[in-house]
Amino acid sequence: MKTPRANNAAMPELPEVEVTRQTLAPALEGSRIQSMELGKPLRWPLGIDVARLQGCVFGPLQRRGKYLWMPLLHDALTPAASASSAGGLLMHLGMSGSLGFAPAGSLVVAAGPHDHVRIRTNSGVLTLTDPRRFGAVVWSEDLATPPASKLLASLGREPDDPALTAEWFHEQIHGRRAPIKQVLLAGDVVVGAGNIYACEALFDAGIDPRLRAERLSRPRAARLLQAVQHTLAQALALGGSTLRDFRDAHGMSGAFQDQARVYGREGLPCTSCGTPIRRVVMGQRSTFYCPTCQRR
DNA sequence: CGGGACGCCTGTGAGC
DNA sequence: TGCTCACAGGCGTCCC
16 A cells, blocks of 8 residues: 655646736736736747737736636727737636746746746736646637637536536436446536545535436535535635745645545544545545545 | 547655 | 656647
């Protein structure tokens, strides 16, 4: 048996993306792009000539799943864009991405080896740092048009969407033969539950991750949905402290690590019943669960 | 069409 | 101590 890894990369989950949005919004909105520099290529090409972004003004930041949408309004002063056309940047932080903003007047550190996008505005410099480059920044004219529309097309409902009822959730997973954990991970029913949160939510709900989704009873589905929502909400509440350690190369932030009941705890006693936590691989991804507390 | 496997990347630490 | 190598993960894409 392998010893549990003490190292669990702090990846940007939905809560981190939301905290990023919240902290970035006041600084970025209304600021005007002066220039933009690209480092190494990310997941996809930007899809627009950098020069065309010059003079654009940031609109209100939005989040959809783990994507950030930064609307850009063409400045009327830019001759080529006088036709009030609009667009925006769709960003994903991938596995290791983070966004930083250095307000104008503050000391701007030189671009590091993993700073792949830098946007200089009249109010400061926005930097996307992403060592593994699973992230992306893509220009799109609209959320409703490609490429944005295609990227967002299969996303499920937001965890706090009022339309995400237990009834609807149960209905959605009813026809799914895949293991419930895979369905959560797929994100086409509910967005935001990554590998860690999926494991934790299933533990909360007392459900074996290998159980076929279609076999979940209505009450258990309701319980699971509640667990997913609770887990994500709790993480969001801790988001501030998580974000502080965001740039660290490894290790979940303290607050985050302390919360994990099963993730990364193979062989350690279940916090609830003492049974050693098990690890299995599902969809080529580590899955942790308590064989006693979580039932089929 | 659902579902499973793959590949993209690099830092990390276990093991030799 | 230095090197090699498996591993971590989101998600689009490909294939069955």
